[in-house]
Amino acid sequence: MExxxxxxxxxxxxxxxxxxxxxxxFPAPYGFNTTFTTSGSAPFVCVSxxxxxxxxxxxxxxxxxxxxxxxxxxxxxxxxxxxxxPEPTAHTSPSVKKTRRRGRPRLRADSSETDVxxxxxxxxxxxxxxxxxxxxxxxxxxxxxxxEGVLMTFDALRRxxxxxxxxxxxxxxxxxxxxxxxxxxxxxxxxxxxxxxVPGVEIGDIFYFRxxxxxxxxxxxxxxxxxxxxxxxxxxxxxxxxxxxxxxGYENEDGDVDFLIYTGQGGGTGNKHADKKQFDDQxxxxxxxALEKSFHKGNLIRVIRSAxxxxxxxxxxxxxxxxxxxxxxxxxxxxxxxxxxxxxLLREPDQPEGIAVWKRTxxxxxxPLSRGRVILPDISSGVxxxxxxxxxxxxxxxxxxxxxxxxxxxxxxxxxxxxALQGCKCLSVCLPGDANCSCAxxxxxxxxxxxxxxxxxxxxxxxxxxSSCACSVNCRNRVTQKGVKxxxxxxxxxxxxxxxxxxxxxxxxxFICEYTGEVYDKVAADDGEEEHYSFRxxxxxxxxxxxxxxxxxxxxxxxxxxxxKPLPLIIRAKNIGNVARFMNHSxxxxxxxxxxxxxxxxxxxPHIMFFAIKHIPPMTELTFDYGVSSSNVxxxxxxxxxxxxxxxxxxxxxGIFG
DNA sequence: GGACGCTCAACACG
DNA sequence: CCGTGTTGAGCGTC
Numbered sequence: 001m002e003x004x005x006x007x008x009x010x011x012x013x014x015x016x017x018x019x020x021x022x023x024x025x026f027p028a029p030y031g032f033n034t035t036f037t038t039s040g041s042a043p044f045v046c047v048s049x050x051x052x053x054x055x056x057x058x059x060x061x062x063x064x065x066x067x068x069x070x071x072x073x074x075x076x077x078x079x080x081x082x083x084x085x086p087e088p089t090a091h092t093s094p095s096v097k098k099t100r101r102r103g104r105p106r107l108r109a110d111s112s113e114t115d116v117x118x119x120x121x122x123x124x125x126x127x128x129x130x131x132x133x134x135x136x137x138x139x140x141x142x143x144x145x146x147x148e149g150v151l152m153t154f155d156a157l158r159r160x161x162x163x164x165x166x167x168x169x170x171x172x173x174x175x176x177x178x179x180x181x182x183x184x185x186x187x188x189x190x191x192x193x194x195x196x197x198v199p200g201v202e203i204g205d206i207f208y209f210r211x212x213x214x215x216x217x218x219x220x221x222x223x224x225x226x227x228x229x230x231x232x233x234x235x236x237x238x239x240x241x242x243x244x245x246x247x248x249g250y251e252n253e254d255g256d257v258d259f260l261i262y263t264g265q266g267g268g269t270g271n272k273h274a275d276k277k278q279f280d281d282q283x284x285x286x287x288x289x290a291l292e293k294s295f296h297k298g299n300l301i302r303v304i305r306s307a308x309x310x311x312x313x314x315x316x317x318x319x320x321x322x323x324x325x326x327x328x329x330x331x332x333x334x335x336x337x338x339x340x341x342x343x344x345l346l347r348e349p350d351q352p353e354g355i356a357v358w359k360r361t362x363x364x365x366x367x368p369l370s371r372g373r374v375i376l377p378d379i380s381s382g383v384x385x386x387x388x389x390x391x392x393x394x395x396x397x398x399x400x401x402x403x404x405x406x407x408x409x410x411x412x413x414x415x416x417x418x419x420a421l422q423g424c425k426c427l428s429v430c431l432p433g434d435a436n437c438s439c440a441x442x443x444x445x446x447x448x449x450x451x452x453x454x455x456x457x458x459x460x461x462x463x464x465x466x467s468s469c470a471c472s473v474n475c476r477n478r479v480t481q482k483g484v485k486x487x488x489x490x491x492x493x494x495x496x497x498x499x500x501x502x503x504x505x506x507x508x509x510x511f512i513c514e515y516t517g518e519v520y521d522k523v524a525a526d527d528g529e530e531e532h533y534s535f536r537x538x539x540x541x542x543x544x545x546x547x548x549x550x551x552x553x554x555x556x557x558x559x560x561x562x563x564x565k566p567l568p569l570i571i572r573a574k575n576i577g578n579v580a581r582f583m584n585h586s587x588x589x590x591x592x593x594x595x596x597x598x599x600x601x602x603x604x605x606p607h608i609m610f611f612a613i614k615h616i617p618p619m620t621e622l623t624f625d626y627g628v629s630s631s632n633v634x635x636x637x638x639x640x641x642x643x644x645x646x647x648x649x650x651x652x653x654x655g656i657f658g
Numbered sequence: 659g660g661a662c663g664c665t666c667a668a669c670a671c672g
Numbered sequence: 673c674c675g676t677g678t679t680g681a682g683c684g685t686c
Contacts, residue, residue, distance in 0.1 A: 222665085
């Protein structure tokens with residue numbers, strides 16, 4: 001149960017963590033003058049089409065899409081599109097989105113369960129437009145923030161809708177319901193089609209629903225695989241392809257990470273018919289025509305590839321793989337003997353890795369020995385069910401200084417001497433909508449996790465089922481108590497000590513790990529001792545406070561003030577700890593902490609559990625916001641140690657943390 | 659501008 | 673776990 005003692009000088013340095021360096025904003029786009037805004041267009045803000053650089057994956061900075069070429073992208077970007085109040089949206093523009101959704105009945109946005117099920121649930125209420133969103137969603141000029149904000153809000157909505165629907169027998173598809181609400185409120189980024197990079201979306205970004213890519217302007221169609229600018233909106237009067245989704249719906253394709261053979265649409269393949277049999281020749285129209293024209297024009301095309309992910313109910317995720325160009329096209333015979341169009345796309349050079357990262361981590365998971373530069377195959381010495389390997393690809397450090405790996409916290413007094421939680425009387429498993437479940441009651445009336453184990457919303461405290469409960473270990477209200485389920489690696493960062501990342505893609509709301517160590521309270525701990533590798537629950541960052549932002553859109557009261565209360569506990573992981581002790585700080589984190597109770601009832605000393613703020617691609621460093629604790633101010637005064645200088649370098653960096 | 663039709667979803671059911 | 677049936681959204685097109 002102990003990790004090897006290592007001796008490394010700089011281990012005494014706290015792992016400071018910069019990261020997510022967003023590209024500086026360019027004052028004006030480079031020579032982009034064409035605007036294909038399919039719509040009239042709202043008050044847009046111009047942002048460099050080059051998007052941001054590294055972030056997401058810690059990959060080398062920025063790839064610049066081909067320049068100058070005739071057919072180039074445009075640069076209009078709407079930040080999270082609210083009905084800006086400072087810019088009195090004015091009569092000039094707002095028309096765009098209002099008029100658009102008319103074509104067909106929309107999903108109902110409210111949760112009045114009265115009108116749920118008539119036989120033909122046709123006329124459902126369309127999502128309500130919330131008027132004053134500006135307070136909830138301050139508009140951001142930073143494209144990455146806009147995109148993240150849209151996705152985070154969407155998923156919060158989706159999880160909440162799923163939770164609400166479970167108690168009724170309402171139709172599912174919470175993704176579409178949430179998407180409809182987002183669209184109705186113009187909560188989206190990058191409206192209008194563009195060629196090339198999409199500001200705020202980075203290569204390697206992952207998605208779990210097609211509608212997510214639609215909302216951030218990466219790929220507009222909700223189902224179709226080819227996105228294109230229609231003929232009327234282009235200068236040449238020819239349709240122009242902008243992006244494709246390669247998701248295995250057609251024969252062939254795939255193969256390498258550098259190229260792709262893509263099959264055209266139509267002819268009866270795809271999903272139109274259940275048998276998926278082609279019954280007609282494909283025609284050179286719509287997406288096929290657009291691809292053909294793009295081939296001749298040589299314009300860039302975004303490629304989104306899908307990958308198998310068994311943790312996800314749909315069984316796949318989407319990975320943005322960057323820009324490609326069509327190298328050749330031809331007509332082929334499909335299995336059914338009808339003509340199909342084929343397009344060979346070549347990946348542009350010098351781009352950060354996209355699908356390649358995923359392929360590599362999959363291989364590592366299958367055979368961990370194939371992971372190179374390993375210092376130690378399992379830093380947990382077998383205590384975790386999944387090994388945590390230690391790697392160094394950047395320098396000569398041999399590993400962190402000695403500590404004892406422990407999957408559980410160590411309290412000053414025994415758990416037995418603490419008050420016990422009350423238990424529910426649910427047989428087998430707790431079910432949503434069961435008013436008698438006392439555990440649900442403790443959690444504000446709902447089970448805190450979705451059926452797939454995702455945290456629905458942040459709360460001051462989450463109560464899991466426990467040893468006093470009648471339900472079994474299969475109950476869905478037992479998530480964090482079961483420990484980590486991800487393939488972690490502790491790795492050497494560049495200049496910030498050791499860090500933590502995962503081989504698995506992580507969906508927003510996923511439980512990541514507990515912060516284990518020796519639990520003290522403030523008084524007992526205030527001895528000016530070494531405070532590296534310690535956790536304090538005195539601060540929650542803004543992004544985490546906003547993680548729940550579904551409620552307002554559903555007309556539910558905002559509970560931001562209730563989702564955080566400071567706790568007296570301090571967890572020291574200097575001598576005893578787990579993977580959490582390697583998580584570095586960021587002012588733009590992808591992980592947050594959440595108090596959880598599951599084995600005792602001492603409110604001041606809950607377990608500190610970490611969850612994903614957003615979808616996290618494999619090999620992305622996991623970080624949370626350390627905050628600035630008042631006790632650190634005290635220790636500064638005492639001359640022991642002050643806040644650390646933050647190196648995260650994002651525009652909103654506070655400068656210090658710890 | 660409105661309705662219709664197209665499409666490498668997503669999920670439930672057996 | 674799989675096939676497959678069902679209800680779909682945005683957006684181009686007419």
